[in-house]
Amino acid sequence: MQKSLHIDASKCTGCLQCEMACSYENYGVFNLAKSRIKVFNFEHEGRKVPYTCTQCAEAWCMNACPVDAIAINAATGAKVVNEAVCVGCKVCTIACPFGTVNYVADTGKVQKCDLCDGHPACAEACPTAAITFVDSDWTGLDKMRAWAGKTDTAARASA
Amino acid sequence: MRHLIIGNGPTGLVAAETLRRLQPQADIVLIGDEAEPPYSRMAIPYFLQGGIGVDGTYLRKSPDHYAKRRIQLLQARVSWVDPVKKVIELADGKRERYDKLLIATGSHPVRPDVPGMDLPNVHTCWTLDDARAIAAKAKPGARVLQLGAGFIGCIIMEALAARGAKLTIVEMGDRMVPRMMTEKAGGMIKHWVERKGVSVHVNEAITAIEQQGDALVAKVSRGGTPIVADLVICAAGVRPNIGFLAGSGIEIGRGIRVDNHMQTSVADVYAAGDVVEAIGFHSGQPELNAIQPNAVDQARVAAHNMAGEATVSQGSLAINVLDTLGLISSSFGQWWGAKKEEGGTGVELVDEGNFRYLSLQFQDDVLIGATSLGWTEHVGVLRGLIQTRTRLGAWKDRLLADPTGFMAAYLGSAQKAA
Numbered sequence: 001m002q003k004s005l006h007i008d009a010s011k012c013t014g015c016l017q018c019e020m021a022c023s024y025e026n027y028g029v030f031n032l033a034k035s036r037i038k039v040f041n042f043e044h045e046g047r048k049v050p051y052t053c054t055q056c057a058e059a060w061c062m063n064a065c066p067v068d069a070i071a072i073n074a075a076t077g078a079k080v081v082n083e084a085v086c087v088g089c090k091v092c093t094i095a096c097p098f099g100t101v102n103y104v105a106d107t108g109k110v111q112k113c114d115l116c117d118g119h120p121a122c123a124e125a126c127p128t129a130a131i132t133f134v135d136s137d138w139t140g141l142d143k144m145r146a147w148a149g150k151t152d153t154a155a156r157a158s159a
Numbered sequence: 160m161r162h163l164i165i166g167n168g169p170t171g172l173v174a175a176e177t178l179r180r181l182q183p184q185a186d187i188v189l190i191g192d193e194a195e196p197p198y199s200r201m202a203i204p205y206f207l208q209g210g211i212g213v214d215g216t217y218l219r220k221s222p223d224h225y226a227k228r229r230i231q232l233l234q235a236r237v238s239w240v241d242p243v244k245k246v247i248e249l250a251d252g253k254r255e256r257y258d259k260l261l262i263a264t265g266s267h268p269v270r271p272d273v274p275g276m277d278l279p280n281v282h283t284c285w286t287l288d289d290a291r292a293i294a295a296k297a298k299p300g301a302r303v304l305q306l307g308a309g310f311i312g313c314i315i316m317e318a319l320a321a322r323g324a325k326l327t328i329v330e331m332g333d334r335m336v337p338r339m340m341t342e343k344a345g346g347m348i349k350h351w352v353e354r355k356g357v358s359v360h361v362n363e364a365i366t367a368i369e370q371q372g373d374a375l376v377a378k379v380s381r382g383g384t385p386i387v388a389d390l391v392i393c394a395a396g397v398r399p400n401i402g403f404l405a406g407s408g409i410e411i412g413r414g415i416r417v418d419n420h421m422q423t424s425v426a427d428v429y430a431a432g433d434v435v436e437a438i439g440f441h442s443g444q445p446e447l448n449a450i451q452p453n454a455v456d457q458a459r460v461a462a463h464n465m466a467g468e469a470t471v472s473q474g475s476l477a478i479n480v481l482d483t484l485g486l487i488s489s490s491f492g493q494w495w496g497a498k499k500e501e502g503g504t505g506v507e508l509v510d511e512g513n514f515r516y517l518s519l520q521f522q523d524d525v526l527i528g529a530t531s532l533g534w535t536e537h538v539g540v541l542r543g544l545i546q547t548r549t550r551l552g553a554w555k556d557r558l559l560a561d562p563t564g565f566m567a568a569y570l571g572s573a574q575k576a577a
């Protein structure tokens with residue numbers, strides 16, 4: 001059974017350990033701007049919502065890529081950017097309707113969550129189990145629905 | 160079942176792969192007339208910049224990709240289609256029979272009807288062959304004149320600048336990327352590239368090009384100062400490759416007309432990609448859209464229908480992202496907005512000093528279009544919001560007050576509604 005990230009926003013305290021861990025895992029530095037997971041802050045509601053790629057079945061990013069630089073990792077099911085092949089055209093960043101592929105000007109390439117080869121640093125770093133890595137018996141859409149229910153529309157957000 | 164696919168660009172290729180997944184037994188033949196393996200035009204600028212070799216432009220990297228999937232590649236030019244006998248004819252007179260046919264022949268660049276456009280140092284930049292020729296001539300310091308500052312023109316400009324060419328751009332419209340950017344955003348892009356040393360003339364046209372010794376001299380409309388160049392690149396738009404369909408009975412407007420199954424007016428003949436005039440997501444009318452994400456979406460829809468699985472396209476939605484010498488812009492859907500009497504409202508955030516810009520356009524409480532400059536984080540959700548026609552409810556007013564909160568609005572509305 002493949003595993004996927006499960007996010008329970010109600011447990012998130014906004015400590016940003018996940019963002020730090022993600023940046024460190026991928027770039028060896030603690031730079032929140034480089035994190036592939038983002039915690040959105042719904043201020044008035046006091047609610048924090050971690051958000052990253054759900055490795056969706058449609059794989060909009062992968063299908064839009066003109067040079068075959070995004071591939072499925074057979075072991076984890078993650079859609080992974082091959083930086084050596086990516087030309088930095090950014091078309092995946094506008095094709096992904098979830099907004100979870102982003103361009104990094106420093107590297108001239110795009111980045112997205114790759115599930116850290118099956119050991120997601122964000123989940124390991126999360127002190128409250130708001131982010132866990134569990135058997136994927138849910139589809140990407142179900143996951144989105146689950147997160148969504150935990151995001152109150154009446155809340156005013158800043159992120 | 161025998162599927163023939165004419166055109167081996169991204170549309171043809173994605174259709175072939177989709178068909179293979181759906182029909183393990185079918186014969187699939189992918190026909191293209193260029194002397195290259197299937198490649199991506201979108202990668203040409205990066206080839207020109209020298210970041211990748213030719214093989215970096217190939218749509219699939221593994222040499223046995225096609226054999227493994229039993230996708231037969233055929234290099235040939237198709238000269239005629241007979242939907243009654245269900246055969247196509249190749250330029251060498253050979254015929255191929257089909258059960259289902261996909262036309263994915265893309266488009267070709269047009270050259271304005273101006274004297275001198277056929278001179279040897281005047282090039283279009285559309286194929287790998289074009290790119291090889293340009294790479295040989297656009298040496299550092301070469302004076303390059305480019306006609307057209309549309310989307311493709313701007314992408315080529317970026318590559319030429321990276322090669323160290325001295326660039327002059329002449330655009331007939333009143334701003335850069337006029338068909339993708341709002342007036343304000345197009346103007347800001349112009350300022351940015353001018354600062355980077357590119358000379359930009361808008362509201363002007365080239366009226367003639369002459370060879371004078373080694374140099375080309377281009378006359379400019381309204382008696383402007385002639386422009387001297389070593390090389391002229393023509394990026395003045397593209398037209399669908401439909402010539403070979405004359406007399407076939409397939410309905411054609413400006414491109415091949417298709418319904419939302421990507422089927423043409425003729426049974427068992429489908430079309431997708433740059434060559435079609437497909438139904439627009441917002442307009443509901445036939446539209447030409449020469450962009451890759453649309454092309455491959457259409458390819459998948461066509462392939463499903465060819466395999467007998469009825470699948471409907473939501474209509475083509477123009478989405479573009481552009482990098483003009485480090486300034487990144489994007490545009491989505493009906494970026495110009497809707498009329499007030501039809502429920503249209505919008506918001507424009509302008510920060511000229513920092514080259515940041517964001518425009519969101521709504522109809523009622525639904526996002527229908529967006530334009531951004533200097534924004535790279537999470538821009539994909541603009542597509543998500545538009546394509547899912549998410550009702551933003553209270554979020555709309557918040558976005559009118561602060562459009563930068565689009566990601567929060569997305570989390571708060573689209574995911575909830577999903």
Ligand SMILES: Cc1cc2nc3c(=O)[nH]c(=O)nc-3n(C[C@H](O)[C@H](O)[C@H](O)COP(=O)(O)OP(=O)(O)OC[C@H]3O[C@@H](n4cnc5c(N)ncnc54)[C@H](O)[C@@H]3O)c2cc1C
Binds near residue numbers: 315
């Ligand atoms: C320099 C450049 C940069 C671009 N950048 C972007 C970008 O950033 N984003 C974006 O969305 N789009 C971009 N595009 C546009 C994008 O490349 C096209 O939308 C895409 O290639 C369309 O795919 P297609 O398969 O429909 O057509 P094509 O890729 O044109 O493929 C069609 C193929 O069919 C062949 N063919 C035509 N007629 C026949 C015939 N009678 N018989 C046999 N074969 C035939 C053609 O030679 C061609 O090989 C760019 C284009 C260029 C040139």
